[in-house]
Amino acid sequence: MANILLNVLIAFLVGSILFGLQRKIMARIQMRPGPPIIQHLLHTLKFFIKESSFPKTAAMPFYIAITAMLCVIWVAAVIVGPVTGGSLLLIFAIYALHKIVEHNAGSSSGSPYGKLSCVRAVFSAAAEVPLFAVLIIIYLKSGTMVISNIISYQTIHGPLLYSIPLAAAMFFVLILSKAPYSPFAITKGKDIVSGYETEHFGLLRGYLMISESIAWYMLLWVFLTVFVGGLSPLWYLAGMIVLTTITAFINATTPILNPNHSIMMQVSFAVIGIVGSIVLLLYI
Amino acid sequence: MDITILGQQLLGYIPLGDIVLYMAPLNLFMFVSALVFTTLIAISRTETQVEAEFGTLKDRGVKVDIKEFKIRRFLAIVCGLATAGAMITGDLFDFTLFVCLIGIVNIGIVSAVKQIDVLNAAFQYGLVAMIATLPLFGGAALILASTGTISLLEIANIPTTAMMAFGSILLLLGVAGETGVAPFYATKAEMFRTPGSPFLLIIHLSSLLVIVRLIEILLIINKPF
Numbered sequence: 035m036a037n038i039l040l041n042v043l044i045a046f047l048v049g050s051i052l053f054g055l056q057r058k059i060m061a062r063i064q065m066r067p068g069p070p071i072i073q074h075l076l077h078t079l080k081f082f083i084k085e086s087s088f089p090k091t092a093a094m095p096f097y098i099a100i101t102a103m104l105c106v107i108w109v110a111a112v113i114v115g116p117v118t119g120g121s122l123l124l125i126f127a128i129y130a131l132h133k134i135v136e137h138n139a140g141s142s143s144g145s146p147y148g149k150l151s152c153v154r155a156v157f158s159a160a161a162e163v164p165l166f167a168v169l170i171i172i173y174l175k176s177g178t179m180v181i182s183n184i185i186s187y188q189t190i191h192g193p194l195l196y197s198i199p200l201a202a203a204m205f206f207v208l209i210l211s212k213a214p215y216s217p218f219a220i221t222k223g224k225d226i227v228s229g230y231e232t233e234h235f236g237l238l239r240g241y242l243m244i245s246e247s248i249a250w251y252m253l254l255w256v257f258l259t260v261f262v263g264g265l266s267p268l269w270y271l272a273g274m275i276v277l278t279t280i281t282a283f284i285n286a287t288t289p290i291l292n293p294n295h296s297i298m299m300q301v302s303f304a305v306i307g308i309v310g311s312i313v314l315l316l317y318i
Numbered sequence: 319m320d321i322t323i324l325g326q327q328l329l330g331y332i333p334l335g336d337i338v339l340y341m342a343p344l345n346l347f348m349f350v351s352a353l354v355f356t357t358l359i360a361i362s363r364t365e366t367q368v369e370a371e372f373g374t375l376k377d378r379g380v381k382v383d384i385k386e387f388k389i390r391r392f393l394a395i396v397c398g399l400a401t402a403g404a405m406i407t408g409d410l411f412d413f414t415l416f417v418c419l420i421g422i423v424n425i426g427i428v429s430a431v432k433q434i435d436v437l438n439a440a441f442q443y444g445l446v447a448m449i450a451t452l453p454l455f456g457g458a459a460l461i462l463a464s465t466g467t468i469s470l471l472e473i474a475n476i477p478t479t480a481m482m483a484f485g486s487i488l489l490l491l492g493v494a495g496e497t498g499v500a501p502f503y504a505t506k507a508e509m510f511r512t513p514g515s516p517f518l519l520i521i522h523l524s525s526l527l528v529i530v531r532l533i534e535i536l537l538i539i540n541k542p543f
Contacts, residue, residue, distance in 0.1 A: 091379065093515045096362035103354075110347070121326055123534060124344045130526035131351055137522060141515040144365035144379075149511075156510050156522065170533065174542050179326075 041116045042109055042248070045255075048271070049247030050075035052254070052278045053214065059282035060215065078243040086236030091144030100142055101234060101241040104135045108248040115255055119182035122169045125256060129166050132249065133159045136221060139242070140230030151229035154220045154293050158211070161300035164308070166208060171201040171311045172260055181259060188263035195261040198314060202261045204307035206277075207300060209253045213281045217288040218296045254278070331408060331471070338469055340408040344534060348405040348527050355523055356398025359516040360391065367513035382514050390430050394517045397423040401524040405531055410468040413535065414458045414492070420524045421447040421496035427521060431512045443498050450495020457488030461539060474538050486539050493532045497525035 054071040061068020070076075088097065111128045114120040137155035140148035173179050175198050176187040188194060195202050211218035222229035231242055254274045258265060265273065291299065331340035341349070364387060366379040382390070397420055404416035425447060428440040462468050464481035476482075493499075498521075510518050 091366040091368055093362050093365035096358055096516050096519075097365070099358050099362075107351075121344055123326075123530070124347060126533070127344060127348055127351075127527070127530045130530055131523075134355075134519060134522050134526060137510075138515055138519045141510070141518060142365055144367050144513075146368055146370065149367060152515075152518075153510050159522070159526070167533075170537070173537065177542070179537075 038109075038113055038117055041112050045108075045112050045116075045248045045251040046244055047075070048274065049249070049251035050078060050243075052250060052274055053247060055275065056213065056278050056282040056285070059279055060286040063283065063286040074243070074247070078240055078247065081236055081240035081243060084236045084239075086238060088235075089143050089145065089233050092233070093142045093144070096138075097142040098238065100135055100139050101238045101245075104132070104139065104245040105241045105248075107131045107135065108245050108252060111252045112248060115181065115252060115259070119185070120180065122172065122179045122181060122184070122256075122260065125252075126166055126169050136230055139234065140221070140232075143233035145233045147226045147228075147232040148230050150226045151221045151232075154223075154226075155230065157293060157297050158218070158220060158300070161211075161297045161304065164301070164304040166205075167304075168201045168204045168208075168307065168311075169260075171198055171308070171315070174315055184260050185264035193262045198311050200307045200310040200314065202257070204303055204311075205257055205261070207303045207307075209257060209277065210281055210284060211300065212249065212253055213285055215285045215290070216281065217284070217291045218300060219290055220293045220296045223290050337412060338408040338471060339406045340471065341406055345406050345531075348530065349402050352398055352402035352405055352523065352527060355519060356395055356402065359394050359398060359520055362516045363387075364514045364516060380513050386430050386432070387514075390427050390514055390517045393423045393426045393430070394520045397427065397520045397524050401520070401527055404528055408470045410458050410461060410470060410473070410535070412468075413531070414454050414489075417454060417493055417496050417528055418451060420528065421450070421498075424498070424521050424524065427517050428512070431514070433512055436512045446495045446498065450492045452492070453488040454492025454496060457485045457490075457492055460485030460488065470535065470538050474541075478540050482539055486536050490532065490536065493528060497528050499525050499529055 051071060051074075053074040054069070057073065058068045058071050088094070107128050111125055114124045114128065133155060137152045137159070140150075140155065141152035142148070169179075172184065172194060175194060176184050178184055178187065184194075191197070207218075210216050213219065214222065222231065226232070231239065234242055251274070254277050255270065257277065258270055258273045262273065290296075326342035326344060329341045329343065329346060331338055364382040366381050368377050368379055371378050400416045400419040400423065404413055404420070407413050407416065425440055425444045428436060428443070431437065431440075458468070461473070461482055464479055464485065465473055465476050467473060467476075510521075512518075
């Protein structure tokens, strides 16, 4: 139990600080001073002491429960990943649930902005879920779905990053799509205010922000674990900082794409990545 | 229990004659998730969707009326239970039956709405789902014919043959059509424009969870090692 609490706490704190770092780097690239690195963490904590209000149009109690569910599923991901080194397929299932919750957090409020975000989330699921199918390629290469066994495989055969680079690239595109201000962040585009988060205030917004931080940490953790191998905590931190810095550079220099273009681009990455990886698996 | 499925230790199985329900951590997680969401849907009311009016600066609220609410809630609960069933069944034919039921109730959830665009989308989805029934059951039948069993626990120990791989492809096509995942997503997104967030959740939930389960099943049937 203590191990779970510690890992969840680390995931939340590191995820929040990395989001702050990302905003700082983006601001410096755009010649702005930018907010302090701990801004995202402060924001999250702030929402827990703000008054919570609920739209009278919301679908109760669904609207409240769905935000708590988002938190629960990412805590479950921490248990499956860093705590127990469980099944990648289970993390895949958790990501699928995340997409569902993301889409319904938007539509349950009755807000038109949330609704548009919901429709975009459905569209983006068509592109993001195939990207997550990269886990199947990892299975085909390593012969296991269990994270601890994948780490052992890489200890013997070297990092999977070298043997299935296209799969790693696909997973990186998935990570990029979950970064704030990314070219693929259509569910939270500024044209729809804050997307599915628009009508969530106080405690509920706090839950959403905690989930986002843990989700960011987990996606980076999965990337580093399944493509580089088991690392020491310091190397994990260094890897996460490098990945966050790369996404910050991309986000700072590219606009948010139009939803159709975003989906087509992600689908193209998925097709090239899946077909290319299968060819690599067959012939190399 | 020393049975492992894709590296997951089986937590238990319930042999109901030919029908075998089994639970590994993945199946249990998805089964519980489906039941939790179904309970949530059963006790929730629907949102009032706020839409802008053309020609004025006013907004209008679009509500789900009580008759429509009752039938959609009933179908959503059936869909949730079918999804939960599809998560723990260890029987390939039961899985296809659950998927088929999910397709039928998904069409029902949306076709109870009185909006022309949404009904059109439901009609398109219905056509795809009906066509997909053939590869769905055909794939399962081919796997039965080539292995002599529909129990996934048994199939896990049978070496993969070309016919099993072909049956798997048909199964994949069938599930993709029934659940309306990519490339059939476009009509589904149209269906999501209607109010009734809890009911729309179950449409999305069922399709994504079934796809994850299908991946597990396909990896059980097609053993690359």
